[in-house]
Amino acid sequence: MNIRENLESALRSIPGKVQLIAVSKKQNHETIMEAYSAGQRLFGENKVQELVAKASSLPSDIQWHFIGHLQTNKVKFIVPFIHMIQSIDSLKLLGEVDKEAGKINRVISCLLQLHIATEESKFGLDLQEAFQILGSAEYKAMKHIRILGLMGMATFTEDKTLVRQEFGSLRDSFIKIRTVFFENDNEFCELSMGMTGDYDLAIEQGSTMVRIGTAIFGVRTQPG
Numbered sequence: 289m290n291i292r293e294n295l296e297s298a299l300r301s302i303p304g305k306v307q308l309i310a311v312s313k314k315q316n317h318e319t320i321m322e323a324y325s326a327g328q329r330l331f332g333e334n335k336v337q338e339l340v341a342k343a344s345s346l347p348s349d350i351q352w353h354f355i356g357h358l359q360t361n362k363v364k365f366i367v368p369f370i371h372m373i374q375s376i377d378s379l380k381l382l383g384e385v386d387k388e389a390g391k392i393n394r395v396i397s398c399l400l401q402l403h404i405a406t407e408e409s410k411f412g413l414d415l416q417e418a419f420q421i422l423g424s425a426e427y428k429a430m431k432h433i434r435i436l437g438l439m440g441m442a443t444f445t446e447d448k449t450l451v452r453q454e455f456g457s458l459r460d461s462f463i464k465i466r467t468v469f470f471e472n473d474n475e476f477c478e479l480s481m482g483m484t485g486d487y488d489l490a491i492e493q494g495s496t497m498v499r500i501g502t503a504i505f506g507v508r509t510q511p512g
Contacts, residue, residue, distance in 0.1 A: 291319060292326040294504045302498060306491055309353050311483070311501030313338065319505055320346060332374075332499050336362040343369050355439070355499055357411045360384040372397040374439040374480050374497075377411050379421045382433060389432035396433050399480055402461055404454040405443040412440065415461050422469045435470075437478030437496070438462050442486055451486050455493035462494075 298308060309332040312320045320331065324347060333339035334356025343352055343366075351371035358366075358375055366373075367388040376382050376398045389396045400421070403412030413421070421427055422435075440458040442451045462479050470476035480497035482490025487498040 291322040291504060291506075294506070295323055295326050295328055298500055298503050302487070302491060306495060307497045309355070309480070309497055309499045310504050311355065311499050312342070312505065313356075313501065315501075315505050317342065317346060323504060324350065330371075332501075336365050340365050353499075364388045367394065367396060368392060370396060372399065372436070374399040375401045375411065376435075377401045377413055379424060379426060382421065382430065383426060386430040386432045394432060398433050398435050399437050399439040399478060400435060400465075401439045402458055404440040404458050406445075406450070407443060415464065418461070418465060419468070422465065434475065436475055437480065438465070439480040439497075441483070442481070442490075444485075448486075448489060452489050452493065455481050455486075455490050455495070459494045 295310070302308060307330060309330045310323050310328050311332040313332070313334050320342065329349060330351050330353060332353040332355040333342065334354070336358070339352060339354065352369065354366060354370055354373045355375055357377070358373065358381060360381055363384045367385065373385060373396060376385070382398065385396050385398065400418050401412040402418060403414060438458060438461060442454040445451065458481055459479060466476050478496050479494055480499065481495045482498040484500050484503040487495070487500060490498060
């Protein structure tokens with residue numbers, strides 16, 4: 289199967305209301321353009337330097353989603369063009385995005401990343417920390433970010449019961465946060481969870497965005 293066929297197969301396997309983010313990290317320009325030529329416009333990257341290089345040379349109508357751990361000192365490089373930052377994991381980072389976006393009069397769409405996996409290596413907030421951010425005076429004063437939902441990564445395991453539980457816990461956190469902080473805000477509607485190996489379970493638990501790389505592009509064409 290080629291990339292176009294892989295993409296079409298992935299799209300057939302998800303409901304129309306679920307957005308597919310094609311994870312293009314470590315893929316070269318040619319493979320990304322194959323997906324683009326097949327109609328894909330949403331792409332996900334997790335390294336700032338790689339993302340900036342691609343954004344400067346690939347079509348301007350691509351909507352880039354940053355899905356990796358983002359250091360505050362790298363925010364300024366992606367704010368001019370990023371469509372969404374899915375990996376907000378601290379008030380400090382959110383504040384930096386707000387500051388840099390304010391300099392160019394942009395409003396950046398963001399997701400709070402919650403830690404739902406058993407691996408300690410994964411980044412993310414717990415529910416209490418998310419509540420603290422959203423209840424803070426600092427957040428309420430921000431004018432150049434908008435939080436549209438949550439993102440999370442499940443444990444890398446063959447245990448589907450565990451993965452289903454983790455996605456369910458993220459959905460429950462989404463409902464709690466929406467009820468307390470976004471009850472009258474219809475823009476808070478995104479739940480980004482699910483990758484190549486588990487996106488079917490994520491959709492079952494309410495995902496609105498799935499981040500799929502290997503099922504579209506196959507083995508990465510660059511090392512790392």
